Amino acid sequence: MTLEEKLAQIVGFWEKADGEAVAPLQGEFTHDVGLAEAMRHGLGHLTRVYGTRPVEPVERAQWLWEKQRSLVRDTRLGIPAIVHEECLTGLSAWRAATFPTPLAWGAAFDPDLVAEMGAVIGDSMRVLGVHQGLAPVLDVIRDPRWGRVDECISEDPYVVGTLGTSYVRGLQSMGVHATLKHFVGYSGSQSGRNFAPVHAGPREVEDVLLVPFEMALLDGGARSVMHSYAEIDGVPVAADPALLTGVLRDRWGFDGAVVADYFGVAFLHLLHSVAADLGEAAGLALAAGVDIELPTGDAYLAPLAEAVRAGRVDEALVDRAVLRALEQKEELGLLDATFDDEPPTAVDLDSPEHRKIAARLAEESLVLLANDGTLPLASPARVAVIGPNADRVEALFGCYSFLNHVLAHHPGAEVGIEIQTVADAIATELPGAEIIGARGCAVDDDDRSGFAAATSAAATAEVAVVVVGDHAALFGRGTVGEGCDRDDLELPGVQRELVEAVLATGTPVVLVLLTGRPYAIDWALDRCSAVVQAFFPGEEGAPAIAGVLSGRVNPSGRLPVSMPRSAGAQPYTYLHPQLGGNGDVTNLRTTPALPFGHGLSYTTFARSELQAPAQSPTGSPIEASVRVANTGDRAGEDVVQLYARDVIGSVTRPVAQLVGYQRVRLEPGESVVVSFSVPPARLAFANRDLDRVVEPGELELWVGPSCAERETEARTTLTGPVHRVDVNSERWTSVSVR
Structure with missing residues (x-):
C-alpha cells in the first residue's frame, strides 16, 4: 500500500452542509475536497450517511450502495468503507424508532430488555448497510450539572456496566460493531462543565470510571472504543498510551479498533495545546493508540503524510493502525464484499416490534x-x-x-x-x-x-x-x-x-x-x-x-x-x-433529597430472610438469597437490590455498594426467593499499590428499597489471603429466581 492508501483507511469522510452543526467546534474545520476526491485512494469510514440530515432511508441506501460499489470497482485496492452512525436512543435516522434515553435504561434496571432494544436497533442498521454504532455511553455520572447526564446510565458503575454490556450484546448480535464511549473520565469534568479538566485520582479511575468499560469489553466483547475528549491530571486521553494501549490492549487484551471522538485528534492542537500543529497531534494520537480519525481526516491525511515524510512520525505507527482498521473490515465481511446485491427497496424502521420494546422500556423506567x-x-x-x-x-x-x-x-x-x-x-x-x-x-x-x-x-x-x-x-x-x-x-x-x-x-x-x-x-x-x-x-x-x-x-x-x-x-x-456523609464535622448536609434506588409502587413489597454464609473465601463468589413478597393488592414489579459494605479496608471504602439487582414481577400475595452469586470482582478495589484486590474481613450485606434502607441484613466474613483479581474474573453477578 502507498502512504496515501494507508492514510485513506484510517480516516472518515463526512458529507455535510453549512448549518448542520451536530458536533463540537464543527465550524472550525473546512473541507474543499469532495467525496469523489476523498475516495480516490480508498476510504476508512463514511460518517453519518443517514444521521446528518433528514433523508428518505431507501433513497439514501441506493446512494450508499453506489458509493460502496465505486470503492470496490474504481480504487486500486477495492476496499469498501465502514459506515458508522449514532445509535444511542435508536438508529439516528429519519423515520427510525426513538427509544428512551440511557438514563431511563438505568431507571428500568432491566438488562434483558436493553439487549432486546439493542438487537432491533442493530437490525435496522444492518439492513441499511451500517456497520458500526457509536454507542453505548459508559461514562459514570459524577455530577448532575454536567449536560451529558441524559446520555449516561447511572451513577453506579455496576449498573452502567451491566446495562451497557447488554446493549453491546444486543447490537452486536446483528453484526453491527458497538463503540464504547467515552474512554475514559469524560463525566468527571471539573464543576460539571463539558470539556473541562478531570482531576480524578488513579483509584477513582480504577474503581469507578474504568469498571463499565472492562465489563463491556471482557463480558460483552465490544469491538470498538472511542477515546474521551477529557484530560486526566493534565494528560489528554487521546494522547495517553497508558490508557489507550496499556489498559485497553496490554491489560484487557482488546484487539478491536480505537476511534477518535469527533475532531478529538485535532483538539490535541486546538484545545489541549500539547501539539504544535495537526501533524504533531496525529503522531501523538497514533502513538497513544488512536487507530482511526473521525469524522474526517483533518490530522491523519495531509498533516500526517507530511510528518511521516519529514521523519517526525514513524510510519510503523501508521501501519499498526491500518492493520487494525483492515482487521475490523475483515471481521465485518467488507474485504470480500462486492455490493453487487441491491439495496433495500422498503424498510420499516419503526415497526410494531420497535414500538412494543419502546413502550415496555418507557413504562419500566x-x-x-x-x-x-x-x-x-x-x-x-x-x-x-x-x-x-x-x-x-x-x-x-x-x-x-x-x-x-x-x-x-x-x-x-x-x-x-x-x-x-x-x-x-x-x-x-x-x-x-x-x-x-x-x-x-x-x-x-x-x-x-x-x-x-x-x-x-x-x-x-x-x-x-x-x-x-x-x-x-x-x-x-x-x-x-x-x-x-x-x-x-x-x-x-x-x-x-x-x-x-x-x-x-x-x-x-x-x-x-x-x-x-x-x-x-x-x-x-x-x-x-x-x-x-x-x-x-x-x-x-x-x-x-x-x-x-x-x-x-x-x-x-x-x-x-x-x-x-x-x-x-x-x-x-x-x-x-x-x-x-453527614456528620458533626460540617454544618452542611450531603444527604440527597432521595437516595439511589428509590422508587414507589401502587403495591407494597416485603424483603426478608437475607441469607449468606458466615464465612466465604476471598477468591470465591458470595452466595446470598432473599425472599421478596408482594404484600399489596395488585400485581407489580420490584427491583431487588443487594448492597454490601466492606467494614474495614486498607483504603477507605464506600458506605454502600450495589453488588446485585434483579427485576421480579409478583402477583398479590406471591413471594419468591432471589439468589445472587456475587463474584470477587464485584467486591474488588484498588489497594494502596493500585492492585485490584479482595481483602479478608467483615462484610455487611443488606436488601432494601434503596441504598439508604436496610430492610433485611446479613453478615459474612471473607477469609483467606488477599485475593488479586485478574482480567479473567467474572464481573457479571449471577441471579436466579425461584
Whole structure:
C-alpha cells in the first residue's frame, strides 16, 4: 500500500452542509475536497450517511450502495468503507424508532430488555448497510450539572456496566460493531462543565470510571472504543498510551479498533495545546493508540503524510493502525464484499416490534418519587394539564435523538414518526375526563404571562397535572445535552414559580418531571400530591406516563442517580466513604433529597430472610438469597437490590455498594426467593499499590428499597489471603429466581 492508501483507511469522510452543526467546534474545520476526491485512494469510514440530515432511508441506501460499489470497482485496492452512525436512543435516522434515553435504561434496571432494544436497533442498521454504532455511553455520572447526564446510565458503575454490556450484546448480535464511549473520565469534568479538566485520582479511575468499560469489553466483547475528549491530571486521553494501549490492549487484551471522538485528534492542537500543529497531534494520537480519525481526516491525511515524510512520525505507527482498521473490515465481511446485491427497496424502521420494546422500556423506567394516594387517578371529571412540557413532543427525547440532534436544524421537516404529547396521551387515557390545557411558561425563559391561564385552569379542575423539565439540545441551545451544562439544579426558567402558583390554588398537583438530569426538587416532594420522574422516555413515553397516572401501569422504575438537594452539594455519589456523609464535622448536609434506588409502587413489597454464609473465601463468589413478597393488592414489579459494605479496608471504602439487582414481577400475595452469586470482582478495589484486590474481613450485606434502607441484613466474613483479581474474573453477578 502507498502512504496515501494507508492514510485513506484510517480516516472518515463526512458529507455535510453549512448549518448542520451536530458536533463540537464543527465550524472550525473546512473541507474543499469532495467525496469523489476523498475516495480516490480508498476510504476508512463514511460518517453519518443517514444521521446528518433528514433523508428518505431507501433513497439514501441506493446512494450508499453506489458509493460502496465505486470503492470496490474504481480504487486500486477495492476496499469498501465502514459506515458508522449514532445509535444511542435508536438508529439516528429519519423515520427510525426513538427509544428512551440511557438514563431511563438505568431507571428500568432491566438488562434483558436493553439487549432486546439493542438487537432491533442493530437490525435496522444492518439492513441499511451500517456497520458500526457509536454507542453505548459508559461514562459514570459524577455530577448532575454536567449536560451529558441524559446520555449516561447511572451513577453506579455496576449498573452502567451491566446495562451497557447488554446493549453491546444486543447490537452486536446483528453484526453491527458497538463503540464504547467515552474512554475514559469524560463525566468527571471539573464543576460539571463539558470539556473541562478531570482531576480524578488513579483509584477513582480504577474503581469507578474504568469498571463499565472492562465489563463491556471482557463480558460483552465490544469491538470498538472511542477515546474521551477529557484530560486526566493534565494528560489528554487521546494522547495517553497508558490508557489507550496499556489498559485497553496490554491489560484487557482488546484487539478491536480505537476511534477518535469527533475532531478529538485535532483538539490535541486546538484545545489541549500539547501539539504544535495537526501533524504533531496525529503522531501523538497514533502513538497513544488512536487507530482511526473521525469524522474526517483533518490530522491523519495531509498533516500526517507530511510528518511521516519529514521523519517526525514513524510510519510503523501508521501501519499498526491500518492493520487494525483492515482487521475490523475483515471481521465485518467488507474485504470480500462486492455490493453487487441491491439495496433495500422498503424498510420499516419503526415497526410494531420497535414500538412494543419502546413502550415496555418507557413504562419500566418511570419512577414514582412521591405519592399521598392521589395516584392512580380515580376517574376525575376535569383535569388541568399544565406546563411547558405537557404538549411538546421534543420534551420526550434526549440530546442524541434524531429529533433534537438533527431535525432541530431542519425546522421545515416532518418528525417522521408518530408521537403523542403527554397532553394527548392523558386525553386518550382518560376519555371520560374533560382536559383543560395551559402552557403556563416556556422551559427556559422568564415570561410569566401564562401563569394566570394556568392557575385559572387548575382552580376549576379536580387535579392538576403539571409537566415540567428540560429541552435537550446541543451547545447551549437547550437546558440539557452536550454542551448544555448548568451552574444550579433548580428547574430551568420560571418553572418552579409556575408549580408553586398552581399549588397555591389548592388543587391537588401531580408533578411530572420530563428531564435529562435529576433536579433539586425536594421542595416539591411534600407539597405536591404526587411526583413522577421520567428521564426522556422516547416515542412511547407519553402513553407510559398517562398509564402511570391512570393506574394502567404500575410504576416500577428506580432512581439510577441520587436526587440532589442542592447544586452546592455536588459532585455527590452514594458510593462515598464515611467522610462523604453527614456528620458533626460540617454544618452542611450531603444527604440527597432521595437516595439511589428509590422508587414507589401502587403495591407494597416485603424483603426478608437475607441469607449468606458466615464465612466465604476471598477468591470465591458470595452466595446470598432473599425472599421478596408482594404484600399489596395488585400485581407489580420490584427491583431487588443487594448492597454490601466492606467494614474495614486498607483504603477507605464506600458506605454502600450495589453488588446485585434483579427485576421480579409478583402477583398479590406471591413471594419468591432471589439468589445472587456475587463474584470477587464485584467486591474488588484498588489497594494502596493500585492492585485490584479482595481483602479478608467483615462484610455487611443488606436488601432494601434503596441504598439508604436496610430492610433485611446479613453478615459474612471473607477469609483467606488477599485475593488479586485478574482480567479473567467474572464481573457479571449471577441471579436466579425461584
